[in-house]
Amino acid sequence: MTNSFFKLFALLLCGLFASCSEQNIPDIPNSGGNEQNTGFATIDQTQVKAKGGSFILRIKTNDEWKITCKDTWCTLTPTSGQGNRSITGRITANTGKERTATIDVKLLYKDVTAGTEHVTFNLKQLPGDGSNPDPEPEPDPDPTPDPTPSGYAGMIEIPELKGGSMNIFHTWTTKENGKETVTYSYEYDCTKKHVRWVAFTFNNVTSKSNVKRKDAYKTDPNIPPKYQTDGDDYYTPYNRGHMVASSDRLYSREANSQTFYYSNISPQIESGFNQGGSVWDAIEDKVQEWGKVSNPQDTTYIVKGTSIDYAILATGKNGVKIPKYYFSTILSYKNGKYKAIGFYIEHKSEKVDSNNKIKRIKECAKSIDELERITGLDFYHNLPANIESDVESSYDENDWNW
Numbered sequence: 001m002t003n004s005f006f007k008l009f010a011l012l013l014c015g016l017f018a019s020c021s022e023q024n025i026p027d028i029p030n031s032g033g034n035e036q037n038t039g040f041a042t043i044d045q046t047q048v049k050a051k052g053g054s055f056i057l058r059i060k061t062n063d064e065w066k067i068t069c070k071d072t073w074c075t076l077t078p079t080s081g082q083g084n085r086s087i088t089g090r091i092t093a094n095t096g097k098e099r100t101a102t103i104d105v106k107l108l109y110k111d112v113t114a115g116t117e118h119v120t121f122n123l124k125q126l127p128g129d130g131s132n133p134d135p136e137p138e139p140d141p142d143p144t145p146d147p148t149p150s151g152y153a154g155m156i157e158i159p160e161l162k163g164g165s166m167n168i169f170h171t172w173t174t175k176e177n178g179k180e181t182v183t184y185s186y187e188y189d190c191t192k193k194h195v196r197w198v199a200f201t202f203n204n205v206t207s208k209s210n211v212k213r214k215d216a217y218k219t220d221p222n223i224p225p226k227y228q229t230d231g232d233d234y235y236t237p238y239n240r241g242h243m244v245a246s247s248d249r250l251y252s253r254e255a256n257s258q259t260f261y262y263s264n265i266s267p268q269i270e271s272g273f274n275q276g277g278s279v280w281d282a283i284e285d286k287v288q289e290w291g292k293v294s295n296p297q298d299t300t301y302i303v304k305g306t307s308i309d310y311a312i313l314a315t316g317k318n319g320v321k322i323p324k325y326y327f328s329t330i331l332s333y334k335n336g337k338y339k340a341i342g343f344y345i346e347h348k349s350e351k352v353d354s355n356n357k358i359k360r361i362k363e364c365a366k367s368i369d370e371l372e373r374i375t376g377l378d379f380y381h382n383l384p385a386n387i388e389s390d391v392e393s394s395y396d397e398n399d400w401n402w
Contacts, residue, residue: 041105043121044163050128052093056153056163057103057121059085062385064108074101074123078154083385084378088153088161088169094128101125156331157199157301158185160378166190170222172258176205176251183255184244188220188263189308190227192321195263197305197377198243207292209250220263229262233320241268243304245284266306267322272349279350280326282357283343283364287330290400301331303379310376313347323347327371331380331391338387340380341395342371358402368392
């Protein structure tokens with residue numbers, strides 16, 4: 001029996017019995033726009049501007065994969081791996097004629113008799129010689145200030161990026177003892193003037209409390225002026241609610257200052273939500289308590305976010321979308337073991353007394369898989385597939401110090 005005939009026979013059996021492993025691989029969500037979707041891989045853009053920029057390549061598989069692109073002006077990192085991954089690519093500025101990068105994504109099956117499977121994406125870049133005026137609307141919220149987005153997108157705490165020209169992914173960093181330290185990352189939706197999520201870690205450096213809070217609210221230079229928010233967007237009954245709390249980043253003055261960019265601020269109901277004594281405040285305190293570590297071998301990965309993609313409480317006078325729900329996730333790596341838990345809460349005034357606080361926090365608890373079904377986001381997808389599956393499927397209350 002030839003190899004090709006054997007594979008055809010295997011596919012027929014798979015169709016009859018629906019038992020092949022690919023039946024369990026989730027579909028890649030279509031994010032709209034100019035996205036190309038092949039089933040196991042998708043690219044969020046088919047055309048980029050002459051000035052360059054970034055794009056997102058997503059892979060959904062249980063197998064090993066490899067990416068090749070011979071065009072030196074188009075780079076992706078990493079170019080090989082196994083399991084689900086979101087990869088950010090970079091396109092350099094074009095000063096000449098229109099050009100096209102060819103990106104090949106190949107699956108390497110563990111069963112050698114199955115051979116390989118690959119798809120090819122063609123990514124066009126507009127000319128930079130003036131022969132084709134830029135047809136896209138301005139301003140373009142291209143996250144060019146991020147110096148190495150491909151590396152940052154691969155961090156464990158980063159959810160799968162939505163990508164596209166209207167979603168800005170950026171990572172703030174500081175220099176601590178001559179070493180780059182990540183403060184936090186975010187994905188900002190320009191159409192809603194609000195972050196989709198923020199992500200950060202606690203380790204033996206970022207867990208320290210070396211400075212005190214110093215209010216210094218300011219606009220984010222990474223957001224085009226048309227899509228920025230400022231103090232006028234936070235008015236009664238809402239006030240300025242941090243996504244990454246000021247108290248989460250006290251290890252340096254610069255890091256604390258970075259939490260006061262308006263891109264990190266959400267319009268939150270002041271009384272009973274963004275003030276002490278609320279359920280949301282209690283959840284944030286508990287996540288912070290669990291998160292901070294002192295052992296250099298331990299790390300905690302936090303994601304906080306909102307329902308701006310599917311549930312809006314109200315729209316502000318300047319077009320800012322006010323979320324109806326908030327969530328928080330925590331992935332803890334301590335003593336060589338992972339555990340995870342999430343929380344989901346409605347954006348409403350709800351104070352809680354000390355006698356009922358823990359009970360109410362537990363009522364908001366969910367597994368990471370549950371949160372993914374609600375939010376449509378893919379958390380901790382940069383983990384090895386077997387670890388991700390294990391820690392996300394459920395949580396044990398007894399694993400956490402309430």
